[in-house]
Amino acid sequence: MEAYRQPIILACVGIYMLLSIGVGIWAIRRTKSASDFFVAGRSLGPIVVGMAVFSSTLSGFGFVGGPGLVYNTGLSSVWMVVCSSLGYAIGFFLVAKRVRMISEVRETISLPDVLAVRYSSETVRLLTGIVILIGVLGYLATQILAMALVLQSILAATEMFAGIGLITCALISLSVLVFYSFTGGIIASVYTDLVQGLVMMVAGVMVVFTAMTVFDGGLAEASRIIFADDPETIMPFGTLGMAASLAWFFMFGLGLAGQPHVVTKFMMNRNVSDARAIMPISLVGYMISAMLWVTIGVVMHAAVLGGLLNPLTGADQAAPEFLNLFANPLLAGIVFAGLFCGDNVDGGCVPEHRRGSLHSRYSEGDTWTSVEE
Amino acid sequence: MRLILAILGGLLFVAAMVIWASLTPIDGLPTGAAHPDIPHMSIGGDAAARSLPLLLPIYFWQVGVIVTACLLLLLGIAPRRRTGAVVIGVGCVGLVCIAVWTGLIVSYRDVLLSGETPYALGFPVTTAWMNYGIWLSLAGFTGLYVWGFKRFIHTDEDEAAFQAIVAANLAAQDEADT
Numbered sequence: 001m002e003a004y005r006q007p008i009i010l011a012c013v014g015i016y017m018l019l020s021i022g023v024g025i026w027a028i029r030r031t032k033s034a035s036d037f038f039v040a041g042r043s044l045g046p047i048v049v050g051m052a053v054f055s056s057t058l059s060g061f062g063f064v065g066g067p068g069l070v071y072n073t074g075l076s077s078v079w080m081v082v083c084s085s086l087g088y089a090i091g092f093f094l095v096a097k098r099v100r101m102i103s104e105v106r107e108t109i110s111l112p113d114v115l116a117v118r119y120s121s122e123t124v125r126l127l128t129g130i131v132i133l134i135g136v137l138g139y140l141a142t143q144i145l146a147m148a149l150v151l152q153s154i155l156a157a158t159e160m161f162a163g164i165g166l167i168t169c170a171l172i173s174l175s176v177l178v179f180y181s182f183t184g185g186i187i188a189s190v191y192t193d194l195v196q197g198l199v200m201m202v203a204g205v206m207v208v209f210t211a212m213t214v215f216d217g218g219l220a221e222a223s224r225i226i227f228a229d230d231p232e233t234i235m236p237f238g239t240l241g242m243a244a245s246l247a248w249f250f251m252f253g254l255g256l257a258g259q260p261h262v263v264t265k266f267m268m269n270r271n272v273s274d275a276r277a278i279m280p281i282s283l284v285g286y287m288i289s290a291m292l293w294v295t296i297g298v299v300m301h302a303a304v305l306g307g308l309l310n311p312l313t314g315a316d317q318a319a320p321e322f323l324n325l326f327a328n329p330l331l332a333g334i335v336f337a338g339l340f341c342g343d344n345v346d347g348g349c350v351p352e353h354r355r356g357s358l359h360s361r362y363s364e365g366d367t368w369t370s371v372e373e
Numbered sequence: 374m375r376l377i378l379a380i381l382g383g384l385l386f387v388a389a390m391v392i393w394a395s396l397t398p399i400d401g402l403p404t405g406a407a408h409p410d411i412p413h414m415s416i417g418g419d420a421a422a423r424s425l426p427l428l429l430p431i432y433f434w435q436v437g438v439i440v441t442a443c444l445l446l447l448l449g450i451a452p453r454r455r456t457g458a459v460v461i462g463v464g465c466v467g468l469v470c471i472a473v474w475t476g477l478i479v480s481y482r483d484v485l486l487s488g489e490t491p492y493a494l495g496f497p498v499t500t501a502w503m504n505y506g507i508w509l510s511l512a513g514f515t516g517l518y519v520w521g522f523k524r525f526i527h528t529d530e531d532e533a534a535f536q537a538i539v540a541a542n543l544a545a546q547d548e549a550d551t
Contacts, residue, residue: 073405073415075500082503085511086442092518093449097527105538212495219495227490227497232405232417232424234496235484236477236503239405239417242424242431243394250387250438254445272535276522283515287508294504304411315413 005329006157012333013154017176020192024179027188037185038109042100042267044190046274049265050281051197052190056261057084057282058200058289061139063335064146064319066290070297071304072315074226076238079249081290085283087256092279095257096266100275103267111260114267132260146316147173150336153320190268199338200289206331207322211295214303214326219295222302229305234298296322376448383441390434399426421485432478436471443467446514454525462521466513473510477502 035041044052062081069077099114106117111132116125148170155161155169215221226234237245256262269278300318303309312321323332401423408414417423443463447455480499484490490497496504518526 072413074417075503078503082508083511085508085515089511089514089518090442090445090449093446093514093526095449101535105542220492223492223496223500230408230416230418231484231488231490232420233415234500235417235420236481236500237417237424239415241404241417242427243391244404246431246435246438249435253438253442272527273522273532275527276519279518280515283512287512301414304414311411312413 005324005332006154008329009154009333009336010158012330012337013151016337019195020176020188021179023191024188027185027191030187031185035107035109036187038264040185040187040190040268042104043270044268046269046277047281048190048194049269049274050278051285052193052268053262053265053278054282054285054289055193055197055200056265057087057256057259058286059143059146061142061146062290062293063200063338064149064316065142066293067296067300067318067322068315070238070294071301071312071318073240074230074233074238074301075236075294075298076240076245077248078236078238078294079245080252081293083249083253084256084286084290086253088279088283088286090254091257091262091266092275095263096275096278097272099263099266100269100272108267111263114263136260144170144174144177147177149316150320153317153324154336157324186264186268190265196338197285197289199334200292201285203331203335203338204289204291207292207327207335208295210327210331211299211322214299214308215306219298222299225302225306226298233301292319299326376444380441380444380448383437383444387434387437387441390430390437394427394430394434397426397430399423421488425482425485428478428482432474435474439467439470439474450525454528456525459521459525462517463514466510466517469513470507470510473502473506476506 031037033041066077066081102108102114102117106113108114108117112125112128115128116122118124148166151169151173152164152166155164211222212218215225217224223234230239232241233239266275269275296319300309300312300322304311309321309325312318320336323335327335399422400419402416402418403423405415405417408416443466446463447460450459477499480502484497484499490499492498493501494505495501523529
């Protein structure tokens, strides 16, 4: 199987890209109104929503950027992850039920809609839209960069595409992403999120077991190697120190509840009471998947310090290199494919911006009632 | 209204701790430096020099964040359902979180003073407190949400009232259409 590593990985990614396009086409048939397009007609079950919430929270950044940050700065960035329990709690206690109820009663389909209804103000809607637009631009860019980096890492290992550029990879990834999210709307997005969530959970568990076999002494051996080089790197606050780590905890722990791609998903469940199941599903999925963030970063850091590997050309190469070098080809292929779901690039953020233009596409004859009415 | 003021107080307390930490003089590398031999890697340097003076303000900073978070969670519960039992439930989970945070800081201080560490579950003990303890203690709030959903988040009475609003809304829409 090792001899066919690259073809297997390429096949997994290719199949996944085709699957995404297929989901987009399938979703077109299910999308008959603006409500379908933006909030899936509020018809999704708790498992689908729960998986979509966590996979869009963790996202491609968690797969590529997370291990890269651990490689670069030790465990500082893990505070972004361990605060997720608090972030979900605040999101569900404060926001989920209320947003779902407003969504049904006032036919809202986005976060600006909800706030406009709450404060009876079009200015609030405009300001919220502007804030989201500014806020997500950088975030979207990192997601697209993550996809492009992974694609480049896969293709560069083949003879035919050895010299492929990052921009080309970004364009290929974006083409698939734009196709299925624009045609299929949020239905396509959440079902690809569902698949991505499953992939991330399986990958999280398998990667941990793989990582434990890299060193004879398992993760403890990797920790000892790092401790011997620079103790702070493997201490809880990493190389960035206590204040920076806790600033991340504060920002993500209290801020997760306000992320537009998460709040939008709170509107999609069939019943208000589904929130009771969605929250633990999201949290458990997140916890299992995020093990990948810590273990890959620690093992790759120790592998370079211990002389198993040459220094990486960039910190973000930690995850792709780990998968290429240590993971079973099929596992690597599945994880790489999971990254091409597009996660929150296609998720809740995009509808906030395209709501105006696409509303007209579906408004004729549907039951969408604008907030102003 | 008093809860909102308490949350504001919590945030101001956190801000005060941040200022205290910022004004505390430290030696060493406050936010690390590039690794001397390996590109794209950094080091923290002398841990004791940069971290020991900050332990106290940082400890209270996080205690303030946990307390504020508990107050925010209570804010999400309708005032008429914020009973003593609910407050005790949220408070107990909050106390567990503070206990875990205390364990982390105490074990970190031990490493800073001794320069050595025992290992647990693949990591230095203080790191294991973070990787496993912080996460799982905060997950107690999820348990509270699931357990209390029908009791104080969304009761049967709430569901009936909501369905009545939806029905009235639909009836009004039908009337407008006809």
